[in-house]
Amino acid sequence: MTHQFEYSTLAHPQDIQQLATILEQCYVMPSGDSEIYINRIGTENFRFIRGCEQVIGGLATLAMGQWWGGQRVPMTGIAAVGIAPEYRGSGAAIALMEHTLKELHTQEVPISVLYPATQRLYRKAGYEQGGSFCSWEISTQSIQVREQPLPLQPIIPINHEVFHDLYQQQARLIHGYLDRNPVIWQGLIQPDNQEIIYSYFIGDKDQPQGYIIFSQHSAEDGVFLRVRDWVVLTDAAVQTFWSFVANHRSQIKQVRWKSSVIDSLTLQLPEQTAKISHHERWMLRVIDLVKALEMRGYPPGIQAELHLEVKDDLLIDNNGKFILFVANGRGEVTRGGKGELQLDIRGLAPLYTSLFTPYHLQLAGKLHATETALLAATQIFAGVSPWMANFF
Numbered sequence: 544m545t546h547q548f549e550y551s552t553l554a555h556p557q558d559i560q561q562l563a564t565i566l567e568q569c570y571v572m573p574s575g576d577s578e579i580y581i582n583r584i585g586t587e588n589f590r591f592i593r594g595c596e597q598v599i600g601g602l603a604t605l606a607m608g609q610w611w612g613g614q615r616v617p618m619t620g621i622a623a624v625g626i627a628p629e630y631r632g633s634g635a636a637i638a639l640m641e642h643t644l645k646e647l648h649t650q651e652v653p654i655s656v657l658y659p660a661t662q663r664l665y666r667k668a669g670y671e672q673g674g675s676f677c678s679w680e681i682s683t684q685s686i687q688v689r690e691q692p693l694p695l696q697p698i699i700p701i702n703h704e705v706f707h708d709l710y711q712q713q714a715r716l717i718h719g720y721l722d723r724n725p726v727i728w729q730g731l732i733q734p735d736n737q738e739i740i741y742s743y744f745i746g747d748k749d750q751p752q753g754y755i756i757f758s759q760h761s762a763e764d765g766v767f768l769r770v771r772d773w774v775v776l777t778d779a780a781v782q783t784f785w786s787f788v789a790n791h792r793s794q795i796k797q798v799r800w801k802s803s804v805i806d807s808l809t810l811q812l813p814e815q816t817a818k819i820s821h822h823e824r825w826m827l828r829v830i831d832l833v834k835a836l837e838m839r840g841y842p843p844g845i846q847a848e849l850h851l852e853v854k855d856d857l858l859i860d861n862n863g864k865f866i867l868f869v870a871n872g873r874g875e876v877t878r879g880g881k882g883e884l885q886l887d888i889r890g891l892a893p894l895y896t897s898l899f900t901p902y903h904l905q906l907a908g909k910l911h912a913t914e915t916a917l918l919a920a921t922q923i924f925a926g927v928s929p930w931m932a933n934f935f
């Protein structure tokens with residue numbers, strides 16, 4: 544069955560109630576929770592899809608930034624994609640995604656990121672795997688870091704603004720890290736249930752070298768400490784982080800935190816007792832190819848030229864041949880060239896983020912390139928494994 548769908552921003556006051564009901568059913572939420580969620584995101588940030596003149600689904604857009612090669616690239620996160628079950632399987636979700644991407648393209652947003660419940664839908668819209676979201680855990684007994692070089696300063700009451708500056712110092716160095724939307728900041732310091740949230744500066748109050756925000760939870764196999772957010776800017780801050788959490792060991796059995804798949808925090812531990820408890824990959828879409836390539840940063844020591852040929856069935860401006868010239872850590876794009884590295888807009892996502900090397904992307908059939916182009920792409924898109932600490 545094919546339907547005619549109509550895409551819009553909030554048009555009638557009753558749209559919100561209808562979408563709230565749909566999202567509650569889609570995401571198995573307790574009654575009333577989706578309206579709280581919608582108000583937190585802001586009703587103006589939702590997009591609606593209608594069929595037969597009523598709302599049949601929608602999604603949330605979160606305007607923020609993402610750090611690539613030390614530069615902030617504007618990025619719109621997509622969340623809460625939901626279609627009423629009676630309308631599923633007829634193209635409503637893909638229509639909603641395509642309209643949203645066209646709208647973002649007119650706004651010149653370079654890239655978009657989302658967490659997929661299914662890859663098939665989002666691949667169809669031009670997204671591909673972009674980086675990792677990874678949870679770690681360790682038993683407090685096995686941390687064994689006793690020395691605590693820095694003091695800890697409790698921050699009461701918690702106001703997330705006091706952490707922004709420290710966060711930004713760490714974020715700009717991490718490939719794929721978010722320049723967070725305020726809703727994401729708010730979520731870090733807002734309890735999900737009855738739990739209390741604690742936060743501390745690591746180091747002197749006037750010149751902190753990091754911070755930790757956490758909550759304590761009971762589970763079937765004991766109490767655990769959930770690090771909701773962390774920043775460590777120095778070696779002393781890392782040691783202090785570990786000794787501080789280890790000092791909870793008389794009551795707390797385990798510590799959980801988010802980090803890279805290759806977590807540098809664990810390099811300071813005596814043994815390899817920390818384990819990954821959850822790992823998934825978020826997806827990225829290049830929406831405005833020229834802006835995406837020109838706004839990010841590149842390895843500073845290289846000068847290279849890459850001739851691309853890109854295919855994008857949805858956003859026609861991204862089609863064709865482009866030359867990416869990289870020097871002094873910045874990139875410049877011009878139309879034309881030899882098209883020596885050919886790829887679909889989807890294949891550009893893991894290349895852009897350096898989740899996979901150009902060689903491995905070629906092996907997986909995501910791109911085709913000459914030897915020269917493969918070498919240039921390997922130099923240009925060299926980077927550590929991309930990740931982010933926030934789910935949305």
Ligand SMILES: CC(C)(COP(=O)(O)OP(=O)(O)OC[C@H]1O[C@@H](n2cnc3c(N)ncnc32)[C@H](O)[C@@H]1OP(=O)(O)O)[C@@H](O)C(=O)NCCC(=O)NCCS
Pocket residue numbers: 569570623624625626627630631632633634635636637638658659660661662663664665667
């Ligand atoms: C996922 C969801 C949004 C899909 O909505 P939909 O309107 O049925 O999707 P569409 O009809 O537009 O499907 C578009 C494509 O995605 C595929 N697709 C849709 N849902 C899928 C699923 N659950 N698993 C695998 N592929 C799926 C379709 O097969 C179609 O691809 P095809 O044309 O190549 O066959 C809907 O099932 C939903 O609301 N689920 C509950 C909430 C949720 O999980 N949202 C996603 C969060 S990231």
